[in-house]
Amino acid sequence: DQQVKQNSPSLSVQEGRISILNCDYTNSMFDYFLWYKKYPAEGPTFLISISSIKDKNEDGRFTVFLNKSAKHLSLHIVPSQPGDSAVYFCAASGGSSGDKLTFGTGTRLAVRP
Amino acid sequence: DAGITQSPRHKVTETGTPVTLRCHQTENHRYMYWYRQDPGHGLRLIHYSYGVKDTDKGEVSDGYSVSRSKTEDFLLTLESATSSQTSVYFCAITPGGSGANVLTFGAGSRLTVL
Numbered sequence: 595d596q597q598v599k600q601n602s603p604s605l606s607v608q609e610g611r612i613s614i615l616n617c618d619y620t621n622s623m624f625d626y627f628l629w630y631k632k633y634p635a636e637g638p639t640f641l642i643s644i645s646s647i648k649d650k651n652e653d654g655r656f657t658v659f660l661n662k663s664a665k666h667l668s669l670h671i672v673p674s675q676p677g678d679s680a681v682y683f684c685a686a687s688g689g690s691s692g693d694k695l696t697f698g699t700g701t702r703l704a705v706r707p
Numbered sequence: 708d709a710g711i712t713q714s715p716r717h718k719v720t721e722t723g724t725p726v727t728l729r730c731h732q733t734e735n736h737r738y739m740y741w742y743r744q745d746p747g748h749g750l751r752l753i754h755y756s757y758g759v760k761d762t763d764k765g766e767v768s769d770g771y772s773v774s775r776s777k778t779e780d781f782l783l784t785l786e787s788a789t790s791s792q793t794s795v796y797f798c799a800i801t802p803g804g805s806g807a808n809v810l811t812f813g814a815g816s817r818l819t820v821l
Contacts, residue, residue: 598749626808628808628809637813638812639812640810643808683750694755694765697742697749698749699749700749
């Protein structure tokens with residue numbers, strides 16, 4: 595039972611263009627959402643988060659959008675840079691899981707020079 | 708990663724042997740977690756700890772045990788390793804409170820069970 599889903603295993607984008615990574619969740623009790631970025635042979639690192647009381651959070655080139663009615667969140671990277679090439683995981687917490695995070699399966703982003 | 712180290716980073720072992728992975732932190736964070744990462748599954752929680760000698764099971768705890776006798780160390784043990792436990796294991800820490808959701812991960816331990 596995958597409560598957090600990333601349906602696109604991979605995405606390729608031209609440098610300078612926008613990257614949009616998507617994430618869907620099924621548990622309506624989730625109230626906090628995060629994105630992590632992972633380079634090969636390293637641990638995931640926190641990128642950006644959003645609370646369910648907001649629908650948008652921005653940090654530099656990264657913006658996360660939350661659509662609670664659709665149980666959908668997305669990460670926008672503008673402009674995309676080759677150094678953004680990594681695996682991106684979305685994660686959610688709340689409800690009976692408390693502070694424990696439930697992760698999606700990840701999307702591998704490749705930014706072409 | 709600064710403040711959190713995992714050992715060993717790589718290990719190859721045979722089916723049926725015991726294996727212990729160590730996570731050591733210098734941040735004095737209360738919460739520690741063990742995840743495994745597998746293709747098609749993302750990161751799945753194995754066990755977690757909310758303090759010394761306070762541990763609980765995650766979603767994929769079968770075949771694993773943990774111990775936390777000191778704040779800084781969280782050990783993950785495979786009593787009798789199986790090929791299905793071949794994976795990359797990540798330890799994570801967080802101070803709890805308002806920052807509870809933001810985890811800091813170690814660099815990972817790649818385990819191969821032959």
